[in-house]
Amino acid sequence: MNRSLPLLPGATIGVLGGGQLGRMMAMEARRMGYRICVLDRDTRCPTGQFADDVVVGTLDDLESARCVAERSAVVTLDTEHVPAEVLTAISEVAPVRPGPRVLATIQDRAVQKQFLDRLGLPQAAWSTFADDAELAAALTRIGAPAIIKARRAGYDGKGQARVEHAADAPAAWHRIGSQPATVEALVRFAREISVVLARGVDGAIAIYPIAENVHRHHVLHTTRAPAPMAPAQRAAAERIATTIAAALDHVGVMAVEMFELPDGTLLVNEIAPRTHNSGHYTYGACATSQFEQHVRAVCGLPLGDPRQLTAAVMINLIGDLWADGDPRWQHVLARPHARLHLYGKLSPARARKMGHVLLLDDDPDRALASVDELLAALQS
């Protein structure tokens, strides 16, 4: 197989994990003439519905991942929860972008936080611990309230427990299974932002306009882009994100989530070495979507133009909206500036990300003000 760069249309991109990020990447890749081979447990997964080829297996199944690598010119990821050892093993068969070292640094929260400390980047006071005594000592230093987070496999608030008083900490840790974890100070932020960027094989970086994010119950609820921001503050956030991407030698799209304190201080919350929910606005509002950008980066192509063409607000649609049956889509589709994305998931479980709506509006305040009414209409 020809794996020399740049990989041109006709080449097969392997994707480990068949969720919505892989799906939107597959839609963009296939538009551009690439082929997609995805690894997932279910052929009917969101990415599988747009793939040329599905290998059925779990993300920790080395033989299945190797099978994807053999059929692909490059392998990339829909999720960071693919064991780094699997990536190391299959990188002998096909290039893996981002590489195993990126994943090994990101997958374990403690290793990720140590990496950020080594770079001298600001984050909430934190500590890792392995037993009740270490947890108590960590809380004495950090103070309460605090948040305990599982070191591995957590996302969207899963594997997280809030501690109001130090005395409650053992019970909170027990609630997440007493697994290896970190504890960090609860941040009284003024707002949350994220920097979504892409880094090419040659180290070139393209940065999207910064997103302002609102979470509900630890799950992203809305994104507004561009975030209203003074130029110096924007530059500070971009510097943090580009420092991380370069230090990781990352290839592909990456998001860095940050807390902004009332005095403007930025703290890194977490790094996602992949396309990101807060970058969904780029698919519809920017000259190059984050998904095309990721394809370009991993294929060794020049990066596309990240310019935003219109302000946008993204609203996540989570499974709870399906509590009384299918949402009444006519209320989204009747709005000329709204774009509906549904991820083709077969069962709408609570808190599961099922789709999103993008509101293209030069006045994002107006768009944000309409969110509650739109969500209510969907359930009316």
Ligand code: AMP
């Ligand atoms: P995470 O999965 O760590 O990104 O957490 C999901 C969301 O939980 C964040 O986007 C915040 O809204 C909230 N959160 C996580 N960590 C903290 C913290 N240390 N202080 C305050 N809120 C937090």
